[in-house]
Amino acid sequence: MAxxxxxxxxxxxxxxxxxxxxxxxxxxxxxxxxxxxQKRLVTPMAALSITPTTNISHTFRKLKDQGxxxxxxxxxxxxxxxxxxxxxxxxxxxxxxxxIELGVPFSDPIQDGPVIQxxxxxxxxxxxNFNAIMSMLKEVVPQLSCPIVLFSYLNPILKHGVExxxxxxMDVGVHGLVVPDAPFEVTESLRQxxxxxxxxxxxxxxxxxxxxxxxxxxxxSEGFVYLVSSVGVTGVRESVNExxxxxxxxxxxxxxxxxxxxxxxxxxxxxxxxxEWGADGVIVGSAIVKVLGEAKCPKEGLRELExxxxxxxxxxx
Amino acid sequence: xxxxxxxxxxxxxxxxxxxxxxxxxxxxxxTQLPFKFYKFTSRATAAPxxxxxxxxxxxxxxxxxxxxxxxxxxxLPRPDSFGRFGKYGGKYVPETLMHALTELEAAFHALADDExxxxxxNGILKDYVGRETPLYFAERLTEHYKRPNGEGPHVYLKRxxxxxxxxxxxxxAVAQALLAKKLGKKRIIAETGAGQHGVATATVCxxxxxxxxxxxxxxxxxxxxxxxxxxxxxxxxxxxxHSGTATLKDATSEAxxxxxxxxxxxxxxxxxxxxxxxxxxxxxxxxxxxxxxxxKQALEKWGGKxxxxxxxxGGGSNAMGLFHEFVDDKDVRLIGVEAAxxxxxxxxxxxxxxxxxxxxxxxxxxxxxxxxxxxxxxxHSISAGxxxxxxxxxxxxxxxxxxxxxxxxxxxxxxxxxxxxxRLEGIIPALETSHALAYLEKLCPTLPDGAKVVLNCSGRxxxxxxxxxxxxxx
Numbered sequence: 070m071a072x073x074x075x076x077x078x079x080x081x082x083x084x085x086x087x088x089x090x091x092x093x094x095x096x097x098x099x100x101x102x103x104x105x106x107q108k109r110l111v112t113p114m115a116a117l118s119i120t121p122t123t124n125i126s127h128t129f130r131k132l133k134d135q136g137x138x139x140x141x142x143x144x145x146x147x148x149x150x151x152x153x154x155x156x157x158x159x160x161x162x163x164x165x166x167x168x169i170e171l172g173v174p175f176s177d178p179i180q181d182g183p184v185i186q187x188x189x190x191x192x193x194x195x196x197x198n199f200n201a202i203m204s205m206l207k208e209v210v211p212q213l214s215c216p217i218v219l220f221s222y223l224n225p226i227l228k229h230g231v232e233x234x235x236x237x238x239m240d241v242g243v244h245g246l247v248v249p250d251a252p253f254e255v256t257e258s259l260r261q262x263x264x265x266x267x268x269x270x271x272x273x274x275x276x277x278x279x280x281x282x283x284x285x286x287x288x289x290s291e292g293f294v295y296l297v298s299s300v301g302v303t304g305v306r307e308s309v310n311e312x313x314x315x316x317x318x319x320x321x322x323x324x325x326x327x328x329x330x331x332x333x334x335x336x337x338x339x340x341x342x343x344x345e346w347g348a349d350g351v352i353v354g355s356a357i358v359k360v361l362g363e364a365k366c367p368k369e370g371l372r373e374l375e376x377x378x379x380x381x382x383x384x385x386x
Numbered sequence: 387x388x389x390x391x392x393x394x395x396x397x398x399x400x401x402x403x404x405x406x407x408x409x410x411x412x413x414x415x416x417t418q419l420p421f422k423f424y425k426f427t428s429r430a431t432a433a434p435x436x437x438x439x440x441x442x443x444x445x446x447x448x449x450x451x452x453x454x455x456x457x458x459x460x461x462l463p464r465p466d467s468f469g470r471f472g473k474y475g476g477k478y479v480p481e482t483l484m485h486a487l488t489e490l491e492a493a494f495h496a497l498a499d500d501e502x503x504x505x506x507x508n509g510i511l512k513d514y515v516g517r518e519t520p521l522y523f524a525e526r527l528t529e530h531y532k533r534p535n536g537e538g539p540h541v542y543l544k545r546x547x548x549x550x551x552x553x554x555x556x557x558x559a560v561a562q563a564l565l566a567k568k569l570g571k572k573r574i575i576a577e578t579g580a581g582q583h584g585v586a587t588a589t590v591c592x593x594x595x596x597x598x599x600x601x602x603x604x605x606x607x608x609x610x611x612x613x614x615x616x617x618x619x620x621x622x623x624x625x626x627x628h629s630g631t632a633t634l635k636d637a638t639s640e641a642x643x644x645x646x647x648x649x650x651x652x653x654x655x656x657x658x659x660x661x662x663x664x665x666x667x668x669x670x671x672x673x674x675x676x677x678x679x680x681x682k683q684a685l686e687k688w689g690g691k692x693x694x695x696x697x698x699x700g701g702g703s704n705a706m707g708l709f710h711e712f713v714d715d716k717d718v719r720l721i722g723v724e725a726a727x728x729x730x731x732x733x734x735x736x737x738x739x740x741x742x743x744x745x746x747x748x749x750x751x752x753x754x755x756x757x758x759x760x761x762x763x764x765x766h767s768i769s770a771g772x773x774x775x776x777x778x779x780x781x782x783x784x785x786x787x788x789x790x791x792x793x794x795x796x797x798x799x800x801x802x803x804x805x806x807x808x809r810l811e812g813i814i815p816a817l818e819t820s821h822a823l824a825y826l827e828k829l830c831p832t833l834p835d836g837a838k839v840v841l842n843c844s845g846r847x848x849x850x851x852x853x854x855x856x857x858x859x860x
Contacts, residue, residue, distance in 0.1 A: 176630060176761040177747065179642045180480045186629050198759045223478055224745045228760030250478045250746065254468065275482040277649060282484070300482055301647035 125216055125245045125269045125292030128168055129327035129349055138385050139350030140340075141329055142357050142378065143170035143220065145188040146205070147197030153367040155209045157374060162213045164378045168329075169213075170247070170352065173202060173221040180222075180249040182304030184355040188362045199225060203241050210242035218245030218271065218292070231262045239266035245292045247271050253286050260289065271295050276312050280319060287324040293350060294320060294328045298343075305355050306333030314346045321347070337384035344385055353381060464713075464780065469663020472786060474779035477662040479642070479749045486649045491664040493569055498671075503568070507561055514593065515556050517675065519545045521683035521840065526810040531826065537835035541826065542692070543813070543843040544680055546704060551586050553816065553845030554673060554704045559586035559655055561672040563594050566653035573597045573652040577641040579606055579634035579700065580771035580818065581613025582845055583657030588622035598622035601641045603633040606770045612849050631764040634774045638748050658701025659778035662749030666778050673707025680840055681711055688838060694719040696829065697842040698822040699739070699792065700771045702778035704844035713789060722781060723825045725767030726794035736765035737794040738777040739785050752779040768797035768853065769817035771845075799824040801857055804847060816845030817853065 123131075132139050142161050146154050154171075161169050174189035174197055181189070210217060219238055226234045226248065238246070246268050251259060253272060263270040269292030274283045277300055287294050296317065299310040313330060320328050330343050331352030340351045360377050364370030462472070469475045477487055497503045511517045524541045532538040546554035559576075566574060574596045578584030584600040591598035600617055604626040607614050617624050630636035638661075645654040659666045659673075684692055695712060697705035699722040712718040727735035735741065742753035747762060755763040755775040767773040784790035795803075800817055803824035808814045815823060822841050833839065847854070 177635060177639045179639050179748070180646065182643070183629075190629065193761065222746075224747065224754075224756065224762070225760030227745055228743075228756060228758070249480050250749075252477055252479065252481065252484055255476065255478070273481045275480075277482050277485045279485055286481075297482065300649060302480075302643045 123216065123244075124267070125168060125218065125271070126327075128216055129293055132167060133327070133349065137167075138340075138344040138348060139167035139327070139329060140165060140382055140385055141168045141170060141218075141331070141350050141352040142166050142381075143172060143331075143352060143354035144361060145172040145174055145185060145192055145358055146202045147174055147192030147195055148188040148358065148362045149191060149367050149370065150195055151197060151201055151205045153361070153371065155205050156367075156371055157361060158209050158217075159212060160371060160375060161378060162215050164375065165382045166215050166378075168216055168218055168245070168350070170218045170220050170354070171202075171206075173199065173219060173225060175222040175225060178222060180302055182302040182355060184305070184359050184362075185303050188358045191362060199229065199237075203237055206241040206243065216244040217242070218247060218269075219243050220247045220249070223248050223251045226259075231259060235262040235266040235268055239268055243268065245269045245271055247273070247295060249273060253282070253289065256289065260291070263291070269293075273297050274316075274320065276300050276310065276316060283320065284323045287320055287326060290326060294324065294326050295352070296320065296328050296330045296348070298330050298332045298334070301332070303332055303354050305335040305359070309333065309339050309342055313343065313348075317347050337380050340381055340384040351385070464783070465663060465667050469667065471666075471780045471783035474744075474750070474752050474782040474786075475663055475666055476751050476779075477749060478746045478751065479662045480646055482646050483642075483649060483662070486645075487662055487664065489569070490565075490653075490668075493565060494664055494668050497565060497568065503564065507564055510560050510564070511557065511675065515550045515560060516548065517557075518679045518683075519548050519676075521545070521680060521687065522843075523687070524811050527807065527826075530806075530810055531830035533831070539694075539830050539833040539835075539837040539839045540688075541830070542684075542687075542838065542840045543811075544676060544708065544840055546676060546842060546844050547813070547815065547819070547846035551582070551589050552848065553582040553586065554676065554707060554842070555583040555586040555657060555845075556589065557675060557707065558657065558669050558672040558703065559583065559590045560593075562653070562655045562668070563587075563590040563596060566596065566655070567594060569653060571596075571651060571653040573599070573648065574655055575599045575601065575641050575644050575648075575652055576655045576657060577601045577634065577637040578613075578617075578657060579603070579637070579773055580769065580816070580845075581606070581610040581617065581849060582771060582816075583655075584622070584624070585613050585616050585620070587655050587657070588617040588620035591622060592620045599644070600624045601627050601637040601644070603631070603635075603637045604628050605632040606634065606637070606773075609853055610770055610849055612852070633764065634770065635747075635762060635765075635776070638774075642748060658703040658774075659706045659780060660701040660748060660750055660752070660774075660776055666750065666780055669703055670706040670710055670778075670780065673703055674710040676704070676707035676842065677709065677711025680708065684838070684840070690838070691715060691718055692840040693717075693837045694721060694829070694833065694839045695842070696721045696723065696822050696825060696839060698722075698772060698818045698820075698844060699724050699777060699781060700736070700769075700774050700818060701776070702781045704842050706778060706780055708840070708842045709784075709790065713784070720784065720790035721825065721829065722790055722792045723822045724777075724792060724794045725765075725769060725772035725800070725821055726796045727766040727768070729796055730794060734766040735794065735796075736767045736773050736775065738765075738775060739781060739792040740794050742775075742777070744782070747776045750776070750779045752782045753777055753785075768800060768857070769821065769850070771816070771818040772821060793825055793828070795821040795824040797857075799827070801854070803827075804850070804854060805858065805860075808847075813843070814847040814851075815843060816847045817850045819844045820847070 174192040271292045272290035273295040275297040327349035329350030330348045335356035361370045522543045528541045576587040627637045627640045656665045659669045709720045725736040765775045800820040804820040
């Protein structure tokens with residue numbers, strides 16, 4: 070059992086408007102400090118050797134030392150249902166994922182294409198909610214050897230309260246967070262709470278991001294830099310954007326942080342290409358979500374997922 | 387907690403800057419715009435200006451509870467350099483869109499002072515759209531609200547329904563189409579609820595020879611089929627959106643996705659004062675002609691200002707268009723009317739400002755209808771144009787500041803008002819507008835004799851006859 074003290078410092082000055090329901094934004098508090106004690110349980114399981122998960126940065130560093138490229142699958146929590154998600158997470162882990170992205174379903178996912186949109190709709194229709202996802206993770210994360218990065222739109226985070234959200238996800242063992250509709254300018258407040266809870270907030274940069282802005286983004290990004298490979302929403306694409314090598318080079322000139330490329334990657338050939346171009350990680354989302362979510366039944370979905378993951382992973386060996 | 391607004395201006399500024407640093411140089415040298423950029427100055431109080439916006443830096447932070455010498459409300463930047471109205475607004479969009487928004491804003495400001503652009507726009511508003519629209523004294527409606535002792539307010543209707551295409555929407559569509567042309571974009575996309583904004587966009591695309599794609603919720607397409615036909619006749623492609631609840635919010639999400647994907651070739655003509663900065667500011671500024679004309683017409687007609695302004699609020703564009711001119715005139719009451727659908731307690735309504743909570747939707751921080759998990763709730767209103775679970779951030783700001791009041795009206799009450807105006811004035815109003823008209827029943831009995839009420843008659847109701855037939859027994 071690991072016990073450690075948490076030191077929280079809440080002091081943000083500013084306007085207090087009539088309905089200050091949004092702790093993310095301008096609030097007036099007097100300075101308060103609270104000490105809280107948390108225990109982190111790592112449940113040992115017989116016949117399995119579990120290495121406690123390290124955070125995202127460490128994971129990338131280890132892989133770099135080994136000359137390996139990180140394989141990062143994405144799945145939507147609760148599609149087709151949370152128990153399948155739990156099994157999928159374990160399977161993805163055991164078949165060589167280095168980091169796993171888990172999407173929190175949202176009603177209006179403006180960064181997502183039809184495949185992930187549909188998966189979010191299916192998940193929400195089944196009644197998936199934040200607390201249920203947290204319960205599931207609390208059980209599953211101790212059984213995983215690779216870290217989890219949560220992918221969530223901003224509104225659900227604000228609704229829960231940024232402090233509470235960060236604390237809750239830290240509590241169940243999540244190590245990283247990506248918020249696609251929080252522009253760099255507002256991530257400062259998110260980052261403050263994230264850092265307090267040892268959550269690494271990874272930021273996105275895209276082909277339309279001007280170089281100066283990209284530099285600010287990579288400077289602030291934690292865990293890794295998420296390079297969006299193409300101009301658009303998530304979704305399988307035939308080929309990888311030829312701009313990626315240039316974008317990778319520009320980012321490398323600005324930072325030594327690991328860069329993972331995502332959006333559109335769906336075939337072993339894609340992964341091979343992106344790895345050859347020098348990415349530190351490859352993220353596969355819609356292609357995996359499609360396999361899992363559109364199968365005839367969860368069992369078959371998991372079976373097909375296994376085959377698919379193996380083929381993708383082989384491209385990186 | 388510290389008392390409201392008692393923080394020093396510098397602390398306020400510091401926090402504000404920490405969270406929303408002033409925009410870095412908004413335009414890169416690679417921007418190929420054929421006109422000069424003009425330096426930006428802060429907005430003078432009350433003087434009617436051509437399209438301009440308050441892009442003052444946060445260091446000029448002013449306390450909310452202080453009024454200036456004219457007795458007008460404090461001139462807080464509306465919006466500030468990050469597109470915030472107080473804490474509302476901003477640009478909460480995928481990173482892919484950030485640069486496009488910056489470019490759009492730069493272009494908008496540059497055109498604000500461009501005489502050529504202003505003249506061209508005014509010419510089109512006059513000869514093509516049909517402005518100025520009349521400020522009409524509704525004699526029989528006024529009579530209807532006369533009390534037994536003969537006293538009562540005077541009700542005027544600002545006839546935005548008389549614009550080309552039958553609603554106020556075209557003011558914004560025309561200006562944005564011109565802006566898109568200046569930006570060199572040939573492909574236009576838009577979202578639409580009732581179809582009025584879609585029709586306005588299809589209209590201006592036909593007028594300017596631009597490719598036009600309209601996203602409309604599949605459910606909305608059914609209840610506004612006349613408008614769907616009109617859009618197609620005008621040459622636009624109407625794409626049904628089946629995802630989510632298949633209504634306006636989903637059409638907006640889909641339009642944003644299209645823009646994320648095609649941002650380099652496409653301009654997104656957002657139809658209301660919602661969405662990411664600079665849209666709330668831009669769309670308001672393109673509609674503020676409504677309020678500006680009203681001030682002039684009020685002076686001509688009765689030598690004074692309106693006492694009360696009333697408008698329906700979905701996203702909030704017609705309301706901001708009427709209100710904006712008068713926000714700094716503290717003696718003018720601003721009243722927005724939202725849709726209460728089946729009733730505020732039924733869970734089936736679109737009364738965002740009354741029942742919503744603050745959150746982020748479609749790029750802006752504002753009040754919105756959401757559940758405990760932060761999922762956006764499907765709203766309901768008999769009128770497609772008010773059926774939006776969010777609201778423009780400036781309205782959220784005006785509500786919190788107490789500058790504007792917001793109420794709501796049920797489907798039934800709106801239908802009654804729909805009939806009433808038809809019978810009393812021979813004007814068939816849009817169901818959206820009917821919500822504002824219905825509120826007069828509650829408002830007028832409380833107003834002193836001779837109070838001047840100006841209601842924004844934002845659209846005509848031809849598009850709503852199918853819906854009305856279903857609900858009204860005539």
